[in-house]
Amino acid sequence: MSEHDVLKSGQMPLNPEKATLEGKNKFMGFWFFLGGESVLFASLFGTYLALNNSTNGGESSEELFGLELVFIMTMLLLTSSLTSVYAMYHMKNSDFKKMLIWLGITVALGLAFLGFEIYEFYHYIHHYEFTLRSSAFGSAFYTLVGFHGGHVLFGLLWISTLMIRNAKRGLNLYNAPKFYVASLYWHFIDVVWVFIFTVVYLMGGVL
Amino acid sequence: MSEKVTETPFQFEYEKQKRKEEMKQQVITFALMIIFTIIAFAMVLSGLDKLFLIPILLVLAAVQVGFQLYYFMHMSHKGHELPSFMFYGGVFAAFLCIIALSALAWW
Numbered sequence: 158m159s160e161h162d163v164l165k166s167g168q169m170p171l172n173p174e175k176a177t178l179e180g181k182n183k184f185m186g187f188w189f190f191l192g193g194e195s196v197l198f199a200s201l202f203g204t205y206l207a208l209n210n211s212t213n214g215g216e217s218s219e220e221l222f223g224l225e226l227v228f229i230m231t232m233l234l235l236t237s238s239l240t241s242v243y244a245m246y247h248m249k250n251s252d253f254k255k256m257l258i259w260l261g262i263t264v265a266l267g268l269a270f271l272g273f274e275i276y277e278f279y280h281y282i283h284h285y286e287f288t289l290r291s292s293a294f295g296s297a298f299y300t301l302v303g304f305h306g307g308h309v310l311f312g313l314l315w316i317s318t319l320m321i322r323n324a325k326r327g328l329n330l331y332n333a334p335k336f337y338v339a340s341l342y343w344h345f346i347d348v349v350w351v352f353i354f355t356v357v358y359l360m361g362g363v364l
Numbered sequence: 365m366s367e368k369v370t371e372t373p374f375q376f377e378y379e380k381q382k383r384k385e386e387m388k389q390q391v392i393t394f395a396l397m398i399i400f401t402i403i404a405f406a407m408v409l410s411g412l413d414k415l416f417l418i419p420i421l422l423v424l425a426a427v428q429v430g431f432q433l434y435y436f437m438h439m440s441h442k443g444h445e446l447p448s449f450m451f452y453g454g455v456f457a458a459f460l461c462i463i464a465l466s467a468l469a470w471w
């Protein structure tokens with residue numbers, strides 16, 4: 158990328174993430190990818206719904222899950238979704254520093270979420286001996302929720318790598334699409350979590 | 365191909381103002397999502413009948429996801445026709461997948 162592509166406030170195109178052909182392709186391709194991700198998670202949700210009563214004599218979902226922890230995790234992830242909206246707002250105003258600050262907050266909230274999730278799994282394994290191998294319910298639960306946790310971890314690594322790699326470059330038409338697409342991914346993680354807390358934790362507490 | 369139109373200061377201020385207004389809407393959306401979440405958790409704790417509760421929980425989740433997609437992920441903006449088509453294609457396949465697996469387990 159040549160130097161004149163570096164954006165200064167007042168000189169940016171309206172949508173820097175879609176101003177170049179490469180940016181347009183990234184934007185389009187990423188939405189296609191999210192369609193595929195929905196199918197992936199649906200297969201795991203379907204498996205969970207099919208197997209969540211097969212506890213093999215172990216604890217059932219309503220005995221295991223504590224709603225307080227899930228509520229805190231939901232709030233953390235939902236707030237991190239808003240902070241990444243703020244980051245994209247500052248990207249469009251070509252305020253690189255503020256964008257990095259808000260992305261930093263997003264990463265911090267995501268890390269807190271991941272910490273709670275690791276604690277949750279640790280708790281189930283050590284206090285209930287509820288593991289991936291204890292029952293079909295266990296396998297389905299850890300695969301679904303763990304896959305989501307894996308996405309959170311990947312998203313955190315992705316966003317932090319972008320922040321570090323571009324820290325000295327500033328915002329330009331080359332990296333604006335990268336930041337935008339990473340924020341879409343982060344929102345999608347929250348979309349999946351909405352269904353996880355509804356289907357796994359809330360409906361699991363009622364059934 | 366690329367629309368690198370440099371804006372006049374007037375246009376720039378106008379767009380900036382527009383984005384500011386939109387950001388306010390985003391915060392309202394966020395508040396609504398928090399409220400929906402609290403309602404969902406409170407309803408589970410209140411111990412209502414599950415046949416009544418589960419459809420409401422699913423509707424609350426669907427509305428929240430709609431907010432996320434259309435406001436946070438900007439699907440309400442122009443230029444999302446093909447992305448929507450492909451994404452909803454994926455969602456349709458996802459729906460079939462859940463129906464099929466649940467039906468298999470039910471049988």
